[in-house]
Amino acid sequence: MSNARVAGVGLTHFGVHPERTSRDLFAEAGLAALDDAGVDPADVEGVFYGNFMGELAESQGHQGPLAAEALGVDAPATRFESACASAGAAAREAVKNVRNGEADVLVAGGAERMNNLGTASTTEALAIAADELYEVRAGMTFPGAYALMADAYFHEFGGSREDLAAVAVKNHANALENEYAQFQREITVDEALDAPLIAEPLGLFDSCPITDGASAIVLVSEAYADEHDLDAPVAITGTGQGGDKMALQDRESLVYTPAAEAAAREAYADAGVTAAAVDVAEVHDCFTIAEVLAIESLGFVEVGEGITAASDGLTSRDGALPVNLSGGLKAKGHPVGATGTSQLAELTRILRGDHHNSPAVPDAEVAVAHNAGGTVASAVVHVLEVVE
C-alpha cells in the first residue's frame, strides 16, 4: 500500500460571492490545486466532490460532472453529501482509492454557494442536515441544537460563555493574515459577549458565518510523485469515519461526540500515531462549543477539560497544540461542502511551511483534520504527516 500524497492544494476566497456558482468557485480552487501540484489536468483520473445544498441554493444536483467539467478534465466525478462533512467524506474515499492503487491522480474537493438564499432561508436549508421528522418539524435548527449541547456541557462539566468566547477570539486572531478568510479582523471577549444571542448560550460570535467558497486538493500515488519528480512532502496517512444517531434525542448524551471519537480512533490506528503525536489540528468549529467537543473527541484533552483549552492558551497559536490556525470555520468561513478539504489544504500548507501561520509550528510533522456533519451524526478524521 502506497501513501496518498497531497501534491497540491487550492482555495478560493471564502466569503460572500453571490454572483458565483459552485462550478465557478470549484474551477478556481481545483485549477489552483493542479497548478500548485504541477500536475497536468489530463492526468486526473477522477474527481471526488463535496456539495451539501446545491439542490436548494442553486437548483442544481448531479454536480459531479459539473465539477469535472469546471476543471476541464475528462474524468468521472462523484458528488458526496454528508452535510458539513461532505468534502471530508469525498477526500476519504479518494485517499483510499489512491493508496490502494485504484488511481494515481485524483482531485478531492468541494464547493458551496449559500449567500444567495439569505440568512433565514439558509438556516432553514441547513436544517435538512438534521432529522426532519423528529427535530426540524419541531422547530430545531443548528444554532438551537448546538445551544442544547453547550447547555448540557455547562451543566455536566461547568464552563462559561467567556470560555466559549475565547475560542472565537483565538480563531479570529488566527485568520488575521489568512487572505482566504471571510473575516480578517480581531475580536475581543467583550465584543463576543456583548453581541446578540442567537440561541442562548450561543451568541453571534459563537457561530460560524454563511460562506460561499471552494477548496481542492490533488492526491497522487507515491509512484506518480516519484515519476513526475513532484515536490509533495505531505501524505494523508490515516483516515477514519464515524456515525451516530441523527437526532439528539436518540443519543445517550449531548456532551460527547462518539462519531468523532470513532473516526479519530480509526484514523490514528490507520496512521500508526497517537493523539500525543499531533502537532497541529483543524477542527470543525461551526459553533464554539463544537471546537470544545472536537478536541475532547480527538483525545487532545480529557473529557470535560476542553472548555478551558482556548482560555488557558493550550490551543492558541503559541500553545502546546495550536487548533484552527486557519481561523477555523468561525473566522475563515464555512462553505459547507468545501470545508473538509479546506482543512486538508490549510494543514498541508502548514506542514509544508508555506502557510501564514506555519511559523507558529515550525517543526510540525503530524496534523489532524476533524470534519463533522450535522450535530456530529457523521464525522471524518484525517491524519497528515510529513513523509519526506
Next chain:
Amino acid sequence: MSNARVAGVGLTHFGVHPERTSRDLFAEAGLAALDDAGVDPADVEGVFYGNFMGELAESQGHQGPLAAEALGVDAPATRFESACASAGAAAREAVKNVRNGEADVLVAGGAERMNNLGTASTTEALAIAADELYEVRAGMTFPGAYALMADAYFHEFGGSREDLAAVAVKNHANALENEYAQFQREITVDEALDAPLIAEPLGLFDSCPITDGASAIVLVSEAYADEHDLDAPVAITGTGQGGDKMALQDRESLVYTPAAEAAAREAYADAGVTAAAVDVAEVHDCFTIAEVLAIESLGFVEVGEGITAASDGLTSRDGALPVNLSGGLKAKGHPVGATGTSQLAELTRILRGDHHNSPAVPDAEVAVAHNAGGTVASAVVHVLEVVE
C-alpha cells in the same frame, strides 16, 4: 486483492408508497439483504447509500446516518448522489473498499421517495440532474432531452417509434412475474404507439414511471464469506465509471453515450472479460431510447444497430442476450437513488438461479449492470460473475 462477494440482496416493492419515507423503505430493503446474506448486522462496517432528491422530496439531506440507523447498525454511512446513478456510484466505492481490504462487510444501497411530490413537481425536481444554467432554465426536462437524443438517433441511423415500443413491450413482459415491480402487466406495441406523446417521439410507454422504493446488497470479502461459511457464489469482479459534459449542447453528438462506453471499458478490463462473454444485462432504460444507446455503449451490438435489438428479439427473454429481465426501469420502476443497486440485486438473483427469470438464462455466469445519471453525464458499469 480479494473479490467483493454479494452475500445478500434486498428490495422493497417498487411503486407508489406515498406514506413511506426513504429511511423506512431502506430499512426494509437493507434488513432483507442482511437476512438473505445471513450476516449479523453487528458486523456491518459501513453503509454506502444512494439518494438523489431527498432535499426536495422529503426536506431531508444527510441521509447517510439515517440509512445506518434504519438498519440498526452502529457504522459510518455516506450518501452518494450522482443523479439516477447514485446507488451505482455508492456500490462502486463499496466494492473497491471490500476488495482492497478496507472493510469485510459493507451494505450498499439506496432509497428514493418521489410520488409525494406529484408528477409535475417530480419532473421539475428530476431536472436538477440536468444543467440548471444551460438546459433547465431554457425549459429542458428529461423527457425532452431524451426525445432529442431519440430524434438524433433516428436521423443518424434510422429506426421508428415501433422499434422503441418493442423495448417497452419486452420489459413489461419481463416484469410480469416480478413481485417487486411497479407494473406487472403486459402491453402491446399498439398500446404503446396509441398512448399519449410525452415529448415526441417518446410516448407514455417510452418513459419509466415515478417510483418509491429501496434496494440493498451486502458485500463481503472472500475471507469473511469463508470464515462464516456464507453461500455467496456471485462476486462483483469489475467496476467502471465514466463522465461526460453535463449539457447536451456541449457534446459532440447526441447519439453516443461515451461515459457509458468508458465505464464499460474499465469494468470489462477490471473483470478481465469482454462484451462477448456477457450472458445477461440490466441497463438503464429510463426511456426506451436509453436502452438502445446502452446496449451499443456496452458493446453488445454495433453502433446504429441497437434500435432493432428488441424488435429482432436479440434482447428478449429467449434471445441471445436478455436485457432487463427484471422489467427494467420501464416496468420494474425507477426509484432514482435505489436503481443502481436494484440492478445488482436482480442480476445476483439471476446468477444464483433464484430469480423469476433465471430459467431464461439457466447457465448464466457473467452479468453486466449499467446505471446512468442525467443524459448519461455520469455512468457506472459493474460486471458480476459466478465465482464458485
